[in-house]
Amino acid sequence: MRHKLSRVKFTAPQLAMLRQAYPNSKLEGITEVNFWFANGKIVDCTAAMVDDGDETTIRPGLVRLAAKACRIYTARKRQPGSNVLQFPKGETAA
Numbered sequence: 579m580r581h582k583l584s585r586v587k588f589t590a591p592q593l594a595m596l597r598q599a600y601p602n603s604k605l606e607g608i609t610e611v612n613f614w615f616a617n618g619k620i621v622d623c624t625a626a627m628v629d630d631g632d633e634t635t636i637r638p639g640l641v642r643l644a645a646k647a648c649r650i651y652t653a654r655k656r657q658p659g660s661n662v663l664q665f666p667k668g669e670t671a672a
Contacts, residue, residue: 584615584654586647596643604639611640613647618655620644 588596588611597605607627614622623640 582616583621584651586613586615586650586654587611588643588647596646600642603642604636605643606636608636608639611643613644613651615651618651620648 590609593605593608593611597603608625609628610626612622612624613620614624623644625636625640627636
């Protein structure tokens with residue numbers, strides 16, 4: 579049985595906002611990240627990095643970003659067709 583895949587994508591501007599909000603996020607060098615979901619679980623993650631990016635340095639940042647992707651995926655399932663952003667102080671923008 580084939581499962582429908584869903585994607586949560588973080589683009590360069592979104593990653594820049596996250597780096598600014600969380601200076602110790604360890605996301606330097608990443609220009610795009612995609613998390614692929616099947617049955618509510620992450621099944622794949624791809625990241626585009628600048629040439630001098632260090633994979634071992636960004637792993638902790640990707641783990642945190644994966645948790646954020648799960649929250650976004652869950653929010654989408656509750657409200658299809660909307661994008662939910664969560665800011666550091668807890669306020670949201672849809």
